[in-house]
Amino acid sequence: MQSGWRVGSLFGIPLLIDPSWFVILVFVTLSNALRWQYRYPDWGSPVAWGTGFAMALLLFASVLLHELGHSLVAKLQGIRVQSITLFFFGGIAAIAQEPKTPGKAFQVAIAGPAVSFSLFLLLTLVTLLVPNAEMPLGVLFRDLAAINLVLTLFNMIPGLPLDGGQVLKAIVWKLTGSQIKGIRTAAKVGRFLGTVAIVWGLADAFGVTRNLGLPYGGGLWGALIGWFVVQNAGAYDRITELQEAMLKVKAEDAMTRDFRVIDAGMTLRKFADDYLISETRAPIYYAASNGRYRGVVNTEDLQRIERSEWETKTLLDIVHPLTEVPTVQESTSIVEVIQLLENQSLPRVTVLSPAEAVSGVIDRGDIVKAIATKMNLRISEAAIKQIKEEGAYPAGLQLGAIAQAAADLR
Numbered sequence: 001m002q003s004g005w006r007v008g009s010l011f012g013i014p015l016l017i018d019p020s021w022f023v024i025l026v027f028v029t030l031s032n033a034l035r036w037q038y039r040y041p042d043w044g045s046p047v048a049w050g051t052g053f054a055m056a057l058l059l060f061a062s063v064l065l066h067e068l069g070h071s072l073v074a075k076l077q078g079i080r081v082q083s084i085t086l087f088f089f090g091g092i093a094a095i096a097q098e099p100k101t102p103g104k105a106f107q108v109a110i111a112g113p114a115v116s117f118s119l120f121l122l123l124t125l126v127t128l129l130v131p132n133a134e135m136p137l138g139v140l141f142r143d144l145a146a147i148n149l150v151l152t153l154f155n156m157i158p159g160l161p162l163d164g165g166q167v168l169k170a171i172v173w174k175l176t177g178s179q180i181k182g183i184r185t186a187a188k189v190g191r192f193l194g195t196v197a198i199v200w201g202l203a204d205a206f207g208v209t210r211n212l213g214l215p216y217g218g219g220l221w222g223a224l225i226g227w228f229v230v231q232n233a234g235a236y237d238r239i240t241e242l243q244e245a246m247l248k249v250k251a252e253d254a255m256t257r258d259f260r261v262i263d264a265g266m267t268l269r270k271f272a273d274d275y276l277i278s279e280t281r282a283p284i285y286y287a288a289s290n291g292r293y294r295g296v297v298n299t300e301d302l303q304r305i306e307r308s309e310w311e312t313k314t315l316l317d318i319v320h321p322l323t324e325v326p327t328v329q330e331s332t333s334i335v336e337v338i339q340l341l342e343n344q345s346l347p348r349v350t351v352l353s354p355a356e357a358v359s360g361v362i363d364r365g366d367i368v369k370a371i372a373t374k375m376n377l378r379i380s381e382a383a384i385k386q387i388k389e390e391g392a393y394p395a396g397l398q399l400g401a402i403a404q405a406a407a408d409l410r
Contacts, residue, residue, distance in 0.1 A: 004016035004017050004018040004019070004021075004085050004086075004087070005017050005019075010064075010068060010084070011068075011071070011072065011075070013068075013071055013075075013081045013083065013084055013093075014082070014083040014084070015064075015083070015084050015086075016083050016084065016085040016086070017085070017086050017087075018085055018086065018087035018088070020087050020088035021060070021086045021087055021088065023088060024056075024088050025056050025057075025060070028052070028055060028056040028059055029049070029052045029053045029055070029056045030052070031052075032051070032052035032055045032056070032143075033048050033049040033051070033052030033053075034048075034052075036048045036051060036052065036136075036139065037049075040134065040136075040139070043136060047136055051136045051139070051140055054140060055140060055143065055144065058140070058144050059144070059147060060086055060091075062116065062119055062144065062147065062148055062151065063086060063090045063091040063151070064084065064086065064091060065115050065116075065119065066090075066091065066112040066113075066115050066116050066151065066155075067084045067091040067092065067093040067112060068084065068093075068115070069111035069112045069114060069115035070093045070095070070108055070109070070111050070112045070163075071084060071093045071095070072111070073107050073108050073111040074093070074095050074099070074108050077099055077100075077104050077107075077108070079095055079096060079097055079099065079108075080095075080096040080097070081093060081094065081095055081096070082094040082095070082096055089225070089228055090151075095108070097404065097405065097408050098179070098405065098408045098409070100408075102170045102171070102173040102174035102179075102182070103170070103174070105166065105169065105170040105173065106167060106170035106171070106174075108166070109163050109166030109167045109169075109170060110163070110167060112155060112163050113151075113152045113155050113156050113163050113164075116148045116149075116151040116152040116155065117148070117149070117152045119144075119145075119148040120145050120146075120148040120149040120152060123141050123142075123144050123145035123148065124145045126141050126145075127141045127142045127145060157193060158186070158189055158193075159186060159187075159189040159190030159191070159192070159193045159194065159229065159233060160183070160186040160187045160189075160190040160232065160233045160236045161190065161229065161232035161233060161235075161236065162190070162229065165186040165187075165189065165190050165233070166186070168182070168185065168186045168189060169182035169183055169185070169186040170182065172185045172186065179409050180240060180243075180244060180409060183236060183237075183240045184237065184240060186233075186236075187233045187234070187236040187237040187240070188233075188237070189233075190229055190230075190232070190233030190236070191229075191230055191233045191234060191237070193226075193229065194226045194227070194228075194229030194230035194231075194233060195226065195230055196226070197218070197222055197223065197225055197226025197229065198223045198226035198227055198230065199226075200214075200218070200222060200223075200226075201218045201219055201220060201221070201222030201223030201224070201225075201226055202220075202223045204216060204218060204219045204222065205219045205220045205223065239402060239405075241375070242371070242375070242402060243402060243405065243406035243409060245371055245374040245375045246333075246334055246335050246338075246371060246402070246403060246406050247333060247335060247406055247409070248374060249333070249334040249370050249371060249374050250330065250331055250332065250333060250334065251328050251329065251330055251331070251332040251333075251334065251337055251351045251362060252330035252331070252351065252359065252360075253334070253370050253374075254334055254337070254362050254366045254367055254369070254370035255330075255351040255359060255360030255361060255362050255366065256360055256361060256362070256366055257360055257361075258282070258283055258284075258360075258361055259282055259283065259284045259285065259286060259358070259360070259361050260275070260282035260284075260285050260286070261285075261286050261287075261288050261293075261358070262275065262285055262286070262287055262288070262297070262315065263287070263288070263289065263315070264287035264288055264289035264294040264314065264315050264316050264319060265289055265314050265315070265316065266287075266314060266315050267310065267311060267312070267313065267314055268302055268305060268309070268310040268311075268313050268314065268315070268317075268318070269310040269311050271285075271297070271302075271315060272302060272310065276299060276302075283347075283348065283361070283363075284296065284348060284350075284361055285297040285299070286358050287315045287316070287319045289316070293322060293356075293357060293358055294315075294316060294319050294321070295319040295320045295321040295322050295324070295325070296319065296320045296322070296325050296350070297315055297318065297319055297320075298318070298320060301318040302318070305317075305318065322350065322352070322356070322358075325350060326340055326344060326346055326349050326350070327349065327350045327351070327352050328340065328349055328350075328351055328352070328362075329351070329352055329354070330351055330352070330353060330354070330359055332351075334367060334370065334371070334403075335403045335406050335407050336407075337349060337362055337367065338367060338399055338400060338403035339400070339403055339404065339407065341362075341363075341364065341367075342399075342400035342403075347363060347391050348361050348362060348363040349361065349362050349363075363387075363388055363391070364387050364388070364391060364392065364393055364399075365384045365385070365387040365388035366388075367399070368383075368384065368387055368393065368394075368397075368399075369384050
């Protein structure tokens, strides 16, 4: 998802512009203005530059309509579209969740190229109706039609993150019944094709393709696009690998015994003196009596009790029964645990055994450590400690959003 400035909305979808968009706006204006100024000297500089600027704006209007095609089909399926962002490489529609079936995924994926191809047909028809094809308006429509055809063909290349990759993902999903296999296959194809584009583009930039009689490879621009494809295809693969690991981790794999069980009949004064000012203060306390867990003790509740009553009131007077606090079972998927923590903004969650006894607790540090262990990744105890103390995942690791997407995987 791209960040950017919000400039409005379409059909309730926020429209954002990334700063990099202005770079390509200038580039498209400049390249077209200089080209047309050379080919059509009778236009004059003001007309050439004005037409070049119009081409840049209409190009991004075409990209916007392309992304709007994806977005509106997603909205028809009941999927929330978070934003449409225009940036250096074109545009991207941020869709909140994956379509629920391969057929619906195919519809969302193909909608963008279908819009671009429709624009190509429409603009070609308009070009035929323009009296003089060499006038600025005729040239503008003709070139814009060609660009929309290129957008269609380019986006249908069968590798993620391109629309063709999304189509391939839907097809593999349909054939295998596994959405994960679809993503993996399309990501691998994307990485391969992106690598080919990088090599071909660089070879073209250094004259190798020309010497070997090979087709034009786009030069440095082709290599840059290939790099973009490789990076994003790799991101799809890494996130899918992370989601697969998350789906295999259970609450019992992540929970710790980082809590303390105390006597529910203890007075508030004794609890404060023996535990709250102790150097080994526990993150969370559970009160028990007669062999039964009575609930959770929130230390903040002591502040609501007059100190004069601390000598007579016991923990039973302030305890929160386990039925009233967020809990999960040992067999609960870590994906559900993450969603519970994020949705209710909890610092940690209690894990219960099949007998409804407290088995352990899980916080965000425990989750990161368990997933890292599952994926055979090294993560320092200092990093885990920092996550526990801050109660937040590391910057850039949006486990809440990734867990939501993992829950939708089929």
